[in-house]
Amino acid sequence: xxxxxxxxxxxxxxxxxxxxxxxxxxxxxxxxxxxxxxxxxxxxxxxxxxxxxxxxxxxxxxxxxxxxxxxxxxxxxxxxxxxxxxxxxxxxxxxxxxxxxxxxxxxxxxxxxxxxxxxxxxxxxxxxxxxxxxxxxxxxxxxxxxxxxxxxxxxxxxxxxxxxxxxxxxxxxxxxxxxxxxxxxxxxxxxxxxxxxxxxxxxxxxxxxxxxxxxxxxxxxxxxxxxxxxxxxxxxxxxxxxxxxxxxxxxxxxxxxxxxxxxxxxxxxxxxxxxxxxxxxxxxxxxxxxxxxxxxxxxxxxxxxxxxxxxxxxxxxxxxxxxxxxxxxxxxxxxxxxxxxxxxx
Amino acid sequence: xxxxxxxxxxxxxxxxxxxxxxxxxxxxxxxxxxxxxxxxxxxxxxxxxxxxxxxxxxxxxxxxxxxxxxxxxxxxxxxxxxxxxxxxxxxxxxxxxxxxxxxxxxxxxxxxxxxxxxxxxxxxxxxxxxxxxxxxxxxxxxxxxxxxxxxxxxxxxxxxxxxxxxxxxxxxxxxxxxxxxxxxxxxxxxxxxxxxxxxxxxxxxxxxxxxxxxxxxxxxxxxxxxxxxxxxxxxxxxxxxxxxxxxxxxxxxxxxxxxxxxxxxxxxxxxxxxxxxxxxxxxxxxxxxxxxxxxxxxxxxxxxxxxxxxxxxxxxxxxxxxxxxxxxxxxxxxxxxxxxxxxxx
DNA sequence: TTTAGCACTCTCCTCAAGAGAGTGCTAATT
DNA sequence: AATTAGCACTCTCTTGAGGAGAGTGCTAAA
Numbered sequence: 001x002x003x004x005x006x007x008x009x010x011x012x013x014x015x016x017x018x019x020x021x022x023x024x025x026x027x028x029x030x031x032x033x034x035x036x037x038x039x040x041x042x043x044x045x046x047x048x049x050x051x052x053x054x055x056x057x058x059x060x061x062x063x064x065x066x067x068x069x070x071x072x073x074x075x076x077x078x079x080x081x082x083x084x085x086x087x088x089x090x091x092x093x094x095x096x097x098x099x100x101x102x103x104x105x106x107x108x109x110x111x112x113x114x115x116x117x118x119x120x121x122x123x124x125x126x127x128x129x130x131x132x133x134x135x136x137x138x139x140x141x142x143x144x145x146x147x148x149x150x151x152x153x154x155x156x157x158x159x160x161x162x163x164x165x166x167x168x169x170x171x172x173x174x175x176x177x178x179x180x181x182x183x184x185x186x187x188x189x190x191x192x193x194x195x196x197x198x199x200x201x202x203x204x205x206x207x208x209x210x211x212x213x214x215x216x217x218x219x220x221x222x223x224x225x226x227x228x229x230x231x232x233x234x235x236x237x238x239x240x241x242x243x244x245x246x247x248x249x250x251x252x253x254x255x256x257x258x259x260x261x262x263x264x265x266x267x268x269x270x271x272x273x274x275x276x277x278x279x280x281x282x283x284x285x286x287x288x289x290x291x292x293x294x295x296x297x298x299x300x301x302x303x304x305x306x307x308x309x310x311x312x313x314x315x316x317x318x319x320x321x322x323x324x325x326x327x328x329x330x331x332x333x334x335x336x337x338x339x340x341x342x343x344x345x
Numbered sequence: 346x347x348x349x350x351x352x353x354x355x356x357x358x359x360x361x362x363x364x365x366x367x368x369x370x371x372x373x374x375x376x377x378x379x380x381x382x383x384x385x386x387x388x389x390x391x392x393x394x395x396x397x398x399x400x401x402x403x404x405x406x407x408x409x410x411x412x413x414x415x416x417x418x419x420x421x422x423x424x425x426x427x428x429x430x431x432x433x434x435x436x437x438x439x440x441x442x443x444x445x446x447x448x449x450x451x452x453x454x455x456x457x458x459x460x461x462x463x464x465x466x467x468x469x470x471x472x473x474x475x476x477x478x479x480x481x482x483x484x485x486x487x488x489x490x491x492x493x494x495x496x497x498x499x500x501x502x503x504x505x506x507x508x509x510x511x512x513x514x515x516x517x518x519x520x521x522x523x524x525x526x527x528x529x530x531x532x533x534x535x536x537x538x539x540x541x542x543x544x545x546x547x548x549x550x551x552x553x554x555x556x557x558x559x560x561x562x563x564x565x566x567x568x569x570x571x572x573x574x575x576x577x578x579x580x581x582x583x584x585x586x587x588x589x590x591x592x593x594x595x596x597x598x599x600x601x602x603x604x605x606x607x608x609x610x611x612x613x614x615x616x617x618x619x620x621x622x623x624x625x626x627x628x629x630x631x632x633x634x635x636x637x638x639x640x641x642x643x644x645x646x647x648x649x650x651x652x653x654x655x656x657x658x659x660x661x662x663x664x665x666x667x668x669x670x671x672x673x674x675x676x677x678x679x680x681x682x683x684x685x686x687x688x689x690x
Numbered sequence: 691t692t693t694a695g696c697a698c699t700c701t702c703c704t705c706a707a708g709a710g711a712g713t714g715c716t717a718a719t720t
Numbered sequence: 721a722a723t724t725a726g727c728a729c730t731c732t733c734t735t736g737a738g739g740a741g742a743g744t745g746c747t748a749a750a
Contacts, residue, residue, distance in 0.1 A: 027743050040693050045744070063700045063743050104509050140485055144503050145686060152497055152505060158489050160497060162505050164449050234600035251596030255579035341490060341509075372712050385724050390713070408712050408731045 002054050009080060011047055012056060016068055016076050020317045023240040025065030070282040070316070073294070077279050077320055085325045086119070098333060105129075105158075108337055109229050112310060112330055117232025119326045122239075122314030125261055128226035129301045129308035129338055131157045134217045136187040136195060141176040141209065149176065149209075153216055156189060157306050159226075161216050167208040179209055192217040226308075228265075233257065239315045241292065253289060257313070260289045265297075265309055274299045274307055274335065277324055282316055292316060296323050300331040301338050310334065346420060347399050354425060356392055357401060361413055361421050365662045368585040370410030415627040415661070418639070422624050422665055430670045431464070443678060450474075450503075453682055454574050457655060457675055462577025464671045467584075467659030470606055473571035474646045474653035474683055476502045479562045481532040481540060486521040486554065494521065494554075498561055501534060502651050504571075506561050512553035524554055537562040571653075573610075578602065584660045586637060598634060602658070605634045610642075610654055619644045619652055619680065622669055627661055637661060641668050645676040646683050655679065 301307030646652030
């Protein structure tokens, strides 16, 4: 990342600010006029040419103003952005909404997605938190239909998983209940590997059930199995850069956002720690569907125990300072709620 | 609904067919040329003028051909459409996909939505089946955090509902298990009203829990509580009528489809019986968001016991015969699966 | 190092002209 | 009485030319 002079830094900041506001390329005259610099437009032009050379700016066509490149945004976010936090009145209002709602996790996550989307005026994503190491809490086995068994598994932390399976032979409810009672006694607060080790103590039928149980527990410790709440995707359509291009294409891309995000979440986010905010600009070369978007992500939850992901998705020219502040605030709020209400003591 | 002469019926059929194919207004010459009628275009023009007068056709502008009105489509669907069924090879392929997949209900429903979307080349909707009268099967109560209780309720048929609540006082796990055991013994195969009547036999804490239980059971007997699978919505964007109009608006409307459909399902579908196919054209005056769409819906499941809804959503000029056949076929398939695999004997 | 000046490039808007498609009406034909 | 040929008319859509506007790069002067 090539160094910029102080004056160039100021110019980059101004261009980002202006372009974020207007969605238009920014010309040398505009810069002088808007910000009252003590320089002529010709000087600015020279600087702009240099910064274009460095790869931080580009021109949509030869006689247009400049817009930041991905590289330009990246420099801006790393070195120049000023994080703004929400006004405390807004923060209070939002907190209230969460604490008033007694409707449980599902509702909180929806609310979080909605708050993020509204505050940032763009799309938002929130994934349900899940245990990082799945700990067994309770198992229920129910006979559903001849040889089909419904397994309901509750993990420490309150996560519930269900599965219907068959072990080939019909078992009556009594047998199943006995099996469940035994497993409940053996597995309390245990992890999947430990439970897998109980194998030897069981008979044939018990092993089959144990296999399913272990499979289910492992699955839940992988990623994005739970609900994913997406909100405000249609807000992206109001952005001029997407309204411009050919109709179908741009909107189609929004519908393809979902699978791309799932992929992105499962690959990127696990690495980061709770609290750290990641900014992904223009798909970072990896996700071509996100070429025109920027994504701000963070994890929330309780370190080492339970965590989920949340963030906002907007056009590259999003107001980064504000978006980062919002994401951080909502994630702290959710972390607090999750800590207070879902964790075992 | 005004009567049409036989010749007018033929003309309406031809216009619908041609307009479905080309998405363009159909003119008098086109009709003669395409279908080799033994009439001149002038005669056709006279007929078209008459049918326009009757309200079955309209002109986008004075010198354009005709397209069917909502009324026209309605007449066509009620009197003229020929239901086509899928070729048996296709039917077999699809059946196979379902029967091969041992992955359970969730997967079937996704598959159904995907099949509907692909076959009809438009959007599809499938709702999870739910019990029409909720029957208690099993209850589990778990202490999650000081005074918070996790309730897991299993209904006859395998439906699972969960809820976290507090009854104000802290209860230990032992107490909860005793309560659950008692309720399990009392409530097996019973309905919500019966269970509500047990009230008097319980102490204070038991009543609170019973209240929650009854609430949850009633909730599940209302509509659209479960998952709703939407597929192929982006396919609608490729339709010329939506690609044409201003960019943002038309795509935005697709994002607003979801809540509208929820509303529509909860209001319309309950009335109909399993097997009957409903065709809603142009929102039927009630749902302005659906003004340009037609929806073909049916219920599937087991009469009186468990049922869900499925259908396709396409532009008004969708191939009705084919769409109705597809919807009917998939619904029969799902009904069969649900019957075989989820119902208690 | 900065600035004024200028030729040049590219986009976007507007407007007019013309092609094309289809209509409705009238008068003639079957 | 029903059908048809003929024709003037209307409306949309495409194309291309012209001009305004915005912004640039370069040169030469301050």
